[in-house]
Amino acid sequence: MEYLAGFSEYRKTNLKNSIFNTLKASNETWAFHLHGQVSYLARVVENGIYDVTLDIDGQGEEVVDKIAIKFLYPAEVQEKISKLIKKKEKKVEKLKLEPIPKLCDRHFIKNKTLYPLMKEREVVFFTLLEGDLIRGLVLDFTMYDITVGLKGGIPVTLLRHSIYDVRNKAGRCFLKSFQQEAQDWKKSELFIQET
Numbered sequence: 001m002e003y004l005a006g007f008s009e010y011r012k013t014n015l016k017n018s019i020f021n022t023l024k025a026s027n028e029t030w031a032f033h034l035h036g037q038v039s040y041l042a043r044v045v046e047n048g049i050y051d052v053t054l055d056i057d058g059q060g061e062e063v064v065d066k067i068a069i070k071f072l073y074p075a076e077v078q079e080k081i082s083k084l085i086k087k088k089e090k091k092v093e094k095l096k097l098e099p100i101p102k103l104c105d106r107h108f109i110k111n112k113t114l115y116p117l118m119k120e121r122e123v124v125f126f127t128l129l130e131g132d133l134i135r136g137l138v139l140d141f142t143m144y145d146i147t148v149g150l151k152g153g154i155p156v157t158l159l160r161h162s163i164y165d166v167r168n169k170a171g172r173c174f175l176k177s178f179q180q181e182a183q184d185w186k187k188s189e190l191f192i193q194e195t
Helices: 007-014 019-026 075-084 090-095 111-119 176-182
Strands: 002-004 030-034 038-047 051-056 060-065 069-074 123-128 133-141 145-149 155-159 163-168 191-193
Touching (some): 002 007, 002 111, 007 111, 019 038, 030 075, 069 075
Antiparallel strands (some): 002 191, 030 038, 030 069, 038 051, 051 060, 123 133, 123 163, 133 145, 145 155
């Protein structure tokens, strides 16, 4: 039998969570960044299957397709985050990629790839579909989103559908398309092989 120590328990506890349910319950104001370089300060009023109703500061309620949302973070760290997320991956930005509706066409990251990255605190670089470059440590993940700790531990939550690529400092790719064969999780100290 092969497995990652603690992974099964983590999956049971966290995988079905959603940042939108958490925000609806907390009634906190967060900064939402959408495709097209649109951003809002808003509270989550309703969490639908494919959309979310936001109460946007100064505008009122608006229904937003989840696929349009790239990343979000608490409003109180907005100034700090704007200094940390400045860089763009120019080659990706020039592609002018749109959100990817079909699940099978997205740039997928396996949960068993994310888990060792999180536990071993490896710095990773996430490139989003519009070229946004987010560098940090994986703090948490669910089926829908990945929370990354930027410099100073400042959290930003990426929607998994907005990811184009993810690599470490050495340029090692962690997308499913590469990891199907590479299986880096098997090189982790968390990987257990019982005979």
